[in-house]
Amino acid sequence: MTPHDLTQLTASEAARLLQTRTLSAEALLGACLERIEAREPQVLAWRQYDGASAMAQARALDRGPLRGPLHGLPLGVKDLFDTRDFPSGYGSPIYQTHRPDHDAAAVALCRNAGAIVLGKTVTSEFATFSPGPTRNPHNPDHTPGGSSSGSAAAVGAHMVPLALGTQTAASVIRPAAYCGVVGFKPSFGLISRAGVKSLSESLDTVGGFGRCVDDVALLTSVMANAPQWRQLPVDRKPRIGVCRSPYWDKASASAQQAFESTVRTLAAKGVHMVDVTLADSVAALVEVHDQVMCGEAFKALADERLNHGELLSDRLVAMLERGSRVTFEQSVQHRAQVASARHQLGRGFADYDLLLTPSACGEADLGLERTGDPLFSRIWSLLGLPSLNLPVGVGDQGLPLGIQLIGPMMSDTAMLGFCRWVEQSLAASFL
Structure with a gap:
């Protein structure tokens, strides 16, 4: 596959190839980095990313045993989650130099399942309504939505196959709609918010972005400890x-x-x-x-x-x-x-x-x-x-x-x- 072909894969398709070693984590990440280099100047989805560190992780994954269901998949993380290897600014100048020494629970679970945390994606100010610099990947004159703007735009621009977001009002669903991707907000409370900057105690919910339902089921199943979400048999049509x-x-x-x-x-x-x-x-x-x-x-x-x-x-x-x-x-x-x-x-x-x-x-x-x-x-x-x-x-x-x-x-x-x-x-x- 060409690098362009690799960035067009859904996360679920890429995961199947990675699990059988038909595709290397290094090749997939390399394609994503090429895509970021091409699209990021227009989209501005990332607060920070580290291609060199991510590539070192990818090569280590290729040499070692399979880590889990997210093995080798590059992941964008909304800058509302704490991360031990990137600053966490929460979209505010107050936290411009804030450097946590630990991962949010959701991030730690994704890493443990083999995901490569490529970087932090832009969020609006404390996940509210004051936007960051991110632009819609389909037309840079339009908003990508918020507050998970960078995550939705990064997936919509095919920079990464998966990204983490949060929703308090419409911060997963609306940017997913605007950027043309699948966004899933699980039932409140199923995914831990430990290490996620709080805005509303009874509303904040961790969710994710992908290119199909299987993608978001794969991602959120890891964070919710719900492996059954990766097997979705349906024996009848929905009402x-x-x-x-x-x-x-x-x-x-x-x-x-x-x-x-x-x-x-x-x-x-x-x-x-x-x-x-x-x-x-x-x-x-x-x-x-x-x-x-x-x-x-x-x-x-x-x-x-x-x-x-x-x-x-x-x-x-x-x-x-x-x-x-x-x-x-x-x-x-x-x-x-x-x-x-x-x-x-x-x-x-x-x-x-x-x-x-x-x-x-x-x-x-x-x-x-x-x-x-x-x-x-x-x-x-x-x-x-x-x-x-x-x-x-x-x-x-x-x-x-x-x-x-x-x-x-x-x-x-x-x-x-x-x-x-x-x-x-x-x-x-x-x-």
């Missing part, structure tokens, strides 16, 4: 709830068209499709999510706010100011609302296996000042439900569009299997 949501009018015409085309394609394949209308109490959770996120960020970033306030962006200061107004009584009420909504949606999932919604309002926004609207993921992040972005073509501006598939809480194994079935069915329809 799908079609949830246009109360915010349907916020979706662009091209996003609506892609969504409806997906619905028609799946229905034509015999999938049982049922329209789902969210109760007003569930739809109202968009605003609840914002209050929970801001209120918890106000506490999580207390030291930065109190001792380094002059180094915070105006956008973050405004967010923390909103959080300061969230009372203890409101926080208790929010928890009750979330519990009630989970119960209500749990009853609905008796009638369908997946919910289908837009991933974002449309194609990536023009300009780099903002990371896009998290509207279509806020509810599901608040409820902690597993969610996955699937690319479904391009819009009027020639940029990627995505659909979001959501499963019941802690249904990740079955949910990933159903997502894989949907992915394969949609791919077949385009052949």
Whole structure:
């Protein structure tokens, strides 16, 4: 294979070749480094990477025994995770020289499974809404989304096959949609956040990016200690709830068209499709999510706010100011609302296996000042439900569009299997 061919492999395809020693870790990494050299000046996905150190790791892996399911796969790590061999700046000048002496739990597990940590990818400021320098790999005049901007862009530009991200509002799903890759946010709490800079205690979730469902299942299975995610047999077609949501009018015409085309394609394949209308109490959770996120960020970033306030962006200061107004009584009420909504949606999932919604309002926004609207993921992040972005073509501006598939809480194994079935069915329809 040529270096270009190697960078086009999915992580799952590359893993199979690496496991049989048909492909060397050195060759795959060398191809990725060539790709980075070619694309990074335009995309700016990386805060820092170390090709020489990574190559030494690759050669050691080629000489030694197979390490695990991620053996020899280059990995980008969002700069919200602590790493023992790279600075961790969390997207803020406050931590410009911060150098942890240990890995975040998720990073340590990936290394132990044979992944090569190539470097740190750009994050927005503390995973909020003030963007870093990263550009959309499909058009550098457009945002890649956030806050996992560098990770999604690095995979979208074929610099690496896999990358780590986190989601508090829409920070995996939206950049995955904008950059045309698969992004998976597992059920809240399944992957340890030890060593990940905290923003919102009840929302922050570790996830990942790849080029297909099998890729993200492979990556997250290691971090969740869930080897069953690497075997996704499905013995029936999924039942799908079609949830246009109360915010349907916020979706662009091209996003609506892609969504409806997906619905028609799946229905034509015999999938049982049922329209789902969210109760007003569930739809109202968009605003609840914002209050929970801001209120918890106000506490999580207390030291930065109190001792380094002059180094915070105006956008973050405004967010923390909103959080300061969230009372203890409101926080208790929010928890009750979330519990009630989970119960209500749990009853609905008796009638369908997946919910289908837009991933974002449309194609990536023009300009780099903002990371896009998290509207279509806020509810599901608040409820902690597993969610996955699937690319479904391009819009009027020639940029990627995505659909979001959501499963019941802690249904990740079955949910990933159903997502894989949907992915394969949609791919077949385009052949």
